[in-house]
Amino acid sequence: MGTPDFIRAIRATAGHQLLFLPGVTALVFDDQGRVLLGRRADTGQWSVIGGIPEPGEQPASCAVREVYEETGVHCVPERIVLVQTLDPHTYPNGDQCQFMDITIRCRAVGGEARVNDEESLEVGWFSVDALPELHEFGVFRIKQALLDEPTWFDPTL
Template sequence: MATPGFIRELRGAIGHDLLFLPGVSAVVLDDGGRVLLGRRADDGRWSLIGGIPEPGEQPADTAVREVFEETAVHCVPERVLLVQTLEPVRYPNGDNCQYLDICLRCRAVGGEARVNDDESLDVGWFAPDALPPLREFALTRIALATADRPTWFAPPGTTGHDSRAGASRP
């Protein structure tokens, strides 16, 4: 994920200190129930599409923008799947971040899936039973998107880092 300009400006002031940021991820499904994934340029792994909202941008707008920017697919957000604070991350450059992920289920409504920017090496549609190797982060969100389950969030008093969303649903 490319670092937005406003984050680079903040880093100029705070250095590598922990920065708490919003993030939006999208599980995009087509009419056949396939999941849209991108193979990331930074680590070569398949992943859901997502990114950081611009200041003042609503999460649904972030999902629509990021999906189009990275894959050329137009989508419509349908519902919130999950709200979760993730474990802190230290990037190779020394930056420390922690994200609050808002994951949205989205429906593809147009466009043809292709690499549309420099953040992806490949883009593709996958049947839920034929997914490439994915991190638990993506698998959990795909499971929520393909099931009729309520929005997941960590119950009060828990750390909220349990990536097995649904293991302790409220």
């Protein structure tokens, strides 16, 4: 889907100024312990699955929706892996955003991994010890999801 309509409406009046937005990352694992990844159409890079919740949408519901919309896989949320405010990012069109990411570990329960929208070039399951090249954002989240630890947050106060 790309940029949600409600963000486009905000941008119509806010211009390119910095917006602080919620973001949800879904780390989906199958019964073999493989993680679901998508190769993004905008960058050509492999990435974890994620998106922006719609107004009023719960983070777990967003994770389930984004996974299905992008990959055709049905999943159920299991636990929050981490909560982190990311550094500000400027997109090629000049839009500035800063996301507070909630990463949720999910379990695949059905569907078949496939490109299911225009945001992905490829979709696939990967063994965690044979991942394609990923941005540190994804690598860190996958590592945290594999740990049996409480939710990670930046301890800097």
